[in-house]
Amino acid sequence: MAYPIHRFRALADLTPQEEQALLALGNPESLRRRGETFQREGEPTKGFHLLISGWVASSLTLRNGNRLIQKLHLPGDMLGTPSMVLPTSADTLTALTEAVTAFVPFARYGALFAAEPRLAALFTMAIQMERLALMDVLAVTGNASAKEQLARLLLDLHARLMPIGLVRDDTFDLPITQEVIGDLLGLTGVHVNRTIRSLEEAWLIAREGAQGHRVRLLDLDGLRQLSPLKARQPSFQPEWLPAAR
Template identity: 55%
Template sequence: MTRRDITDLQKLGGPVVSRQRGEVISREGQPAEGFHLLLDGWVSSSVRLRNGKRLIQKLHLPGDMLGTPSLTLPSAADTLTALTEGKTSFVSEVSLRKLFASNPKLSALFFMAAQLERITLMDALASAGRSSALENMAHLLLDLHGRLGALGAVSNDSFYLPITQEMIGDILGITAVHVNRVLREMSRGGLVKFEGRTMCLLNLQKLRARSPLPIRVPRSKLPWLPGAKAVA
C-alpha cells in the first residue's frame, strides 16, 4: 500500500473502544450500520441455531474486520463476542462509502478480503462431515499458527490459545469431551503439547499431513489491483 492508502485506512475507523472478555460487541438480529476493525484481542463470530445450539463460525484476530457480511443484510447475521480483553474501532457505512468513492485500490483490497473469507468458509464446508475430528483439529491449529505467525505471535511453534475446549467444540461441531479426547490423542502421537493456555505444535509436517485441506496462502502480487504493474 502507498502512504496515502495507509493514511486512508487509519482514518477509516472511529474512536478506539476497549472491550472486556465476554463482552458482546454486536448481537445477531440487531441493525447492521457498519462494521468493526479489531485492533487488539480475540473475537468470535457465532450464530445460534433454532435448537439452541451455538456454532462458532470464525475466530477473529487483530487486523480482522468484524461483521462485514452483515452489511448486505437488514440486521446482523452473527454475534461478535470478545474472547479476551481487546480494542475495536467502528466503521460506519458512510465512511465506507466515502472510501470506496475516493480510493479504488483499498476498495479492491476489501473485495480481496471478502474472497479470502469465502475460501475459508468453502474449506470449512468441504471438511465438515467428510473428515475426522482429529483432521479438522489439525487444520484449525495450523490455520491459527499461520495467522498468528503473521502477527508475530508465535514463538518456537507455540502460541497463546485463549479459548476453552467447549469453544473449540463449537467451532468443530463436536462436544468438549470429544475435543479433550482428540487433544490427548494428538499429544500421545507427538503432534501437540497443550499446557494451560499455550499450544505448541510439535510436528508441523505430520500435522499438515493429517489436515484434510492445505493451508491457503494468498498471492503476494495482484495484477488486477488498481495501480498495480501489469504482468508481462
Template identity: 60%
Template sequence: MANLTDLEERALRELGPIETQRRRGETFQREGDQLSGFHLHNAGWISSSIVLRGGKRLIQKVHLPGDILGTPSMALQTAADTLTCITDAVTAYVPYTRFRDLYTLAPRVAALFTMAVQIERLSLMDMLAAVGNASARARLSRLLLDLRARLAPLGLVEENAFDLPLTQEVLGDLLGLTSVHVNRTIRDMEREGLIARSDHRIKLVDVAKLQHLSPLLLRQLAFEPPWLPPRA
C-alpha cells in the same frame, strides 16, 4: 500483505480512527441488531456466532487482529451474527458511509477490502469442507495449522507455539465435535507427540505430521493480484 501509498494508509487509518477497548466475555453485536457499519479488529480474540432455530449457539469463526468484523451483515437489514470477545480486545467502528467514500477517494483500498472478504470466504469454505468430511484429528490439525498461519504475521508464534485461549466447548463448536471428543482428541495427539500444552499455550511439535493429517493444504494467498487498480 499489500503495499500501500501514504494516501492509502491515511485513508485506511481514518476508516476507524477511534478505538474501543473491550473486555473478555463482552458481546458488542447481537444477531438481529440494526446496524450502520462494521468493525476493524485491532487486538485480542473475538468469536462470531449464530443461534440455530432450536436454540443452539454455533460459533462460525474465531477472529484475530487484522480481521474485519460484521461484513456479512452489509447484505442484510440486520446483523447476521453475534460478536463476542474471547479475550480482552480492541475494535474500531467504521460507518458504512465512511466505507462508501473509499470507492471514490481510495479505490485500490476498497478493492483490497474486496480481497479481504474473499479470503474470509475461502476460510469458511475450507472449514465447512473439513468439518463435513474429516476425522476429529484431521479437523483439529487443520485448525491449529490455520491459527499458526494467521498468528505468525502478527508476531504471536514462537518456535511453533502460541497462546490458545479457547475452551474445549468453543473448539467443539468450531470443529463440529462435542467437548468430550475434543478433550479426547487433544490428549491422544499429545501422547503421540504431535502437540504439547502448557496452560493456555500450545506447541505444534510435529508440523509435518499435522500437515499430513490435515484434510486440506494451506492456501497460498495472493494479496495483490494484477487486476487491482494501480497505485496512485
C-alpha cells in the same frame, strides 16, 4: 495501539497514503471485556468492526437455541462485514478475551471506492479470503475426523498469528475453552479433550502453562499431512487490481 494491516500488505504493496487511509478508517477504539457481546444477530447495524487486539467469536443461533461458532477472529480481522448486504446484523460478535475494536460506518467504507479505489479493492480481496476460509470449514465439517479438523484449526491459527508476532518457537497462546473449540468444530467438549490428548500422544503438539492454554506445534509437517486441506495462498497484486494513485 493501531489496527494491524498485515493482511493488506500480504495482498499488495501499500502506498503511504493507502496505509494512512487504512489506519484512519475506524472510529476511536473501544475496549471489549471478556465475554462481552457487542453485536447481536438480527439487530440493526450501520457498520463493521476492525479487530485491533484480542480474540472474538462470530456465531449464529439456530432455531433450537444452539450456538454455532463460525469463525475465530484474530487481530487484523474485519468483523461483521456480511451485515453490509442485510438490513440487520448477520451474526453475533462476542469477545473471547479482552479485545479492542474500532467501528467503521458503512458510509465511510463506501467512500473508499471513490477516494481510494485500490484500497477498496484490497478490502474486497480480504473479504474473499474470509469466504475461502469459511468454504474450507464447510468442506471439512462432517467429512474429516476430529484429529484432522483440529490439525487444520491449529495450523490456521499458527499461520494467522505468525505475522503479528504472537508465535514464538511454533508456540502460541490458545486462550479459548475446549467448549468453544467444540462449538467451532461441531464436537463435544469430551471429544475435543480426547482429540487433543491423541495429538499429544502422537508428539504432534504439546500443551504448556498451568492451565494448558498455550500450545506448541511440535511437528508442523506431521500436522500438515494430517490436515485434510492445504493452506490458501492469496495472489499478490493480481492484474485486475487498480493501479496505485
